[in-house]
Amino acid sequence: MYARLGEIIGLDASIAVTLAAHQAIGLKGIILAGNKEQKARYLPKLASGEHIAAFCLTEPSSGSDVASIKSRATLSEDKKHYILNGSKVWITNGGMANIFTVFAKTEVVDSDSSVKDKITAFIVERDFGGVTNGKPEDKLGIRGSNTCAVHFENTRVPIENVLGEVGGGFKVRVRAAPVRAARFMVSSLAPKMTAAYACMRKQFNKSLSEFGLIQEKFALMAQKAYVMESMAYLTAGMLDQPGFPDCSIEAAMVKVFSSEGAWQCVSEALQVLGGSGYMRDYPYERLLRDSRILLIFEGTNEILRMYIALTGLQHAGRILTARVNELKRGNVSTVVETIGQKLRDSLGRTVDLGLTGKLGVVHPSVEDSARKLEENAYYFGRTVETLLLRFGKTIVEEQMVLKRVANILINLYGMTAVLSRASRSIRMGIRNHDHEVLLANIFCAEAYYQNLFTLSQLDKYSPENLDEQIKKVSQQVLEKQAYICAHPLERTD
Amino acid sequence: MPTGTLPRKEPAQQPPGAQIPAMVLCPQVPLRAARGLHCSAAARNSDSWLVPPPPEPRKGPGPTKALALHEELFQQAPAGARDKANFVRAVQNFGQHNVHKRGHVDFIYLALRKMREYGVERDLAVYNLLLDVFPKEVFRPRSIIQSIFIHYPRQQECGIAVLEQMESHGVMPNKETEFLLIQIFGRKSYPMLKFVRMKLWFSRFKNINPFPVPRDLPQDPVDLAKLGLRHMEPNLSATVTIYQMPSSKDSTGAADPAEPHIVGIQTPDQQAALANHNPARPVFVEGPFSLWLRDKCVYYHILRADLLPPEEREVEEIPEEWNLYYPMQLDLDYGRSGWDDYEFDIHKVEEGPVFAICMAGAHDQATLAKWIQGLQETNPALAQIPVVFRLAGSTGELRESSSGVKEPPPPPPPPEGQEEEEDNQQRQQQGQS
Helix, strand or coil, rough: HHHHHHHHHHEEEEEEEEHHHHHHHHHHHHHHHHCCCHHHHHHHHHHHHHCCCCCCCCCCCCEHHHHHCCCCCEEEECEEEEEEEEEEEEEEECCCCCCCEEEEEEECCCCCCCCEEEEEEEEEEECCCCCCECCCCCCCCCCCEEEEEEEEEEEEEEEHHHCCCCCHHHHHCCCCCCCCCCCHHHHHHHHHHHHHHHHHHHEEEEHHHHHHHHHHHHHHHHHHHHHHHHHHHHHHHHHCCCCCCCCCHHHHHHHCCCCCCCCHHHHHHHHHHHHHHHHHHHHHHHHHHHHHEEEEEECCHHHHHHHHHHHHCCCCCCCHHHHHHHHHCCCHHHHHHHHHHHHHHCCCCCCCCCCCCCCCCCCHHHHHHHHHHHHHHHHHHHHHHHHHHHHHHHHHCCHHHHHHHHHHHHHHHHHHHHHHHHHHHHHHHHCCCCHHHHHHHHHHHHHHHHHHHHHHHCCCCCCCCCCCHHHHHHHHHHCCCCCCCCCCCCCCC | CCCCCCCCCCCCCCCCCCCCCCCCCCCCCHHHHCCCCCCHHCCCCCCCCCCCCCCCCCCCCCHHHHHHHHHHHHHHCCCCCCCCCHHHHHHHHHHHCCCCCCCCHHHHHHEEEEEECCCCCCCCCCHHHHHHCCCCCCCCCCHHHHHHCCCHHHHHHHHHHHHHHHHCCCCCCCCCHHHHHHHHHHHCCCCHHEEEEEEEHHHHHHCCCCCCCCCCCCCCCHHHHHHHHHHHHCCCCCEEEEEECCCCCCCCCCCCCCCCCCEEECCCCHHHHHCCCCCCCEEEEHHHHHHHECCCEEEEEEEEEECCCCCCCCCCCCCCCEEEECCCCCCCCCCCCCHHCCCCCCCCCCCCCEEEEEEEEECCHHHHHHHHHHHHHHHHHHHHEEEEECCCCCCCCCCCCCCCCCCCCCCCCCCCCCCCECHHHHHHHHHCC
């Protein structure tokens, strides 16, 4: 549902962001963790739009590192208020909002009577006093939305306004739950806007649309839009199931793929227009600037990749614990079994996980792609086992390895979404389903080969694995904090 | 034929019609003829083996006169003015004394020895001038046989000696040198070969030092100290602080011993580590350690602490909700396998943390106490931590006296030379006194 709404509003990024900041994160805290009085007091006005909400977590010295926030809330003498002090930076809707969900550190006495600082969430109204905001920030894109710093000076927050429980702030933090649908709107718009130009403009007596490279760009835009839509709606469908399914990994995957896909699509669209794409008169440069923020906010793509990989590995690690322990202890039968499996893998085995064939789930038109997906998934599973054996708990530090794992996962999810949508289209007879089949096959083939390359990079001694060299280069560059090569024209005599 | 005096060595073949220069060889040098060309370099063990040591005074007026004359040229300068102009003048005077340049080989050897006194050993122009002393066009081989056998070996040795001294002082020869060498010795001679090699390898080895020290070191001790400290601590975020400048030099430029310079360096990481240091454990000021920068030796002291024994090392606690985005700690039972374990390195000895380094003009406790006081401004935690001074009794460097005879080394310092436990108050007292 939210995906549909987001689609309509996603036409303009600033509006979408303002809405999202108000509804998706600003209110969600109250909805998820608020008690009845808080909901009754705040939600009606927020839903009608009389009050606007904002979400205040980031501080100048802590973006991703939440435990280092410096805002403090101390209990006042009469134990009825908390005195909130601190400043938050880059708050969307900061200038217009009346209700803020603020995270601050409070002193909590543990069960063993040790005093610790824990994060607590508060609902702060502007009327409580002491809330000031700085001037609106001058941003690269989404300049329509209001982003500013918010300062709290001795703001008195009644203890009834504590969201959740004292010290339970992190549960309130809404993690990547809603599907960010604005992205694929941008990329599905892109072909429409540029196609007219491409067909009209003639160079060397041929219209642009007859040149191979331009055709490639359009195919890329169409393909990315298709995949993004498929992934977003698949995740939204999963979330709409009864109960509260935890689709946080899928949502994160959608976010990463969509933000990078949108950036690429808009960039290519601008490229098709050439010089005029660069001019302020056309909307492309605004779209480009607006879509750049997609890679940054709501969890930067790097952080989300870590999240995807680590959550998956945690899950896999638990299942594999027994096996790994046995292997480490040197249980002969397990070792022999593993070696046998590896030999059979290296000789090339056909993987059949039930997607294709007579009782298969996918339509025969996309059978090849389904087989590729199965093969990728199987080999990915084997590689994950090896990785866990190699690194165990310390895989958290190996970010380059985790990035590759996350990339494979995103590709796999994309392939799944695309295959299921294409099969549905054919079986239901939706118009232009053969186009969909084409797009699905192209994407699956590309993703398959990318996955194979990434899997080969995950081996320790493979020539594609350049981790050591990369780490060395970065260490030398960061030591001198500059580019250290001599100028090409330098001589020694 | 061989008698007390050895015969003069004639050139291998007389060029037809050319006059044999009468002063080709100085009689002293044939003493070394037996060791001249055919023995290996290993036979000579002093440093500047190509430049023969000054000969002992001999009886007889003839030979010593020439040498004494050359010495005189160098002593003509007024006492104390040993600089380039006087050297150049002395070399040019040589040519004036006899047109035929008798004994030029000896003169050149002498001049090479004297270069260091005059401070011109790094000056290419002076070397070119010295090469200019050779008569031109005489020593070039004119036939195949001359070029097979080393033509005018003493002169070629002398030319090689000049280039050798250039090499050892890191002076790069230029086109003028090349032209001179061609004029003097010809293209196929050993000095020319050495020159070509120098040109190739010098340019290749110019940047071979991964930690280069600049060629011209600063004379000012404070600047030298800053250079040395930056050399030791290349971390760009480290800050160099001058805690005390030497008092104004009014007379001759020597720093006043009552107020030597104190320059220290500290990185923000070291500051943080010092702030977290347990006040129950002492920190030590150790030194002085020597650091050589080209030919200058500077001494530094460090402020360090011992490693915590493994029982007391605190395990870093990862706070629960440190990262809201991804789990910083996986809840798995097993750790890294041996295949990827890079932690053990047999060359790395874990030593205690070093908190700061300083270079000071004097190595006594009073100066270092001033350094600690200066450090306290940026590290207030230092006020609570006891500081133990572990200073070596001497710098440990052998000092050469001017006569060239080494003094017996000073007695080894007692293991913990001047160890004094100082409390906060005592240090303050001393600082004030």
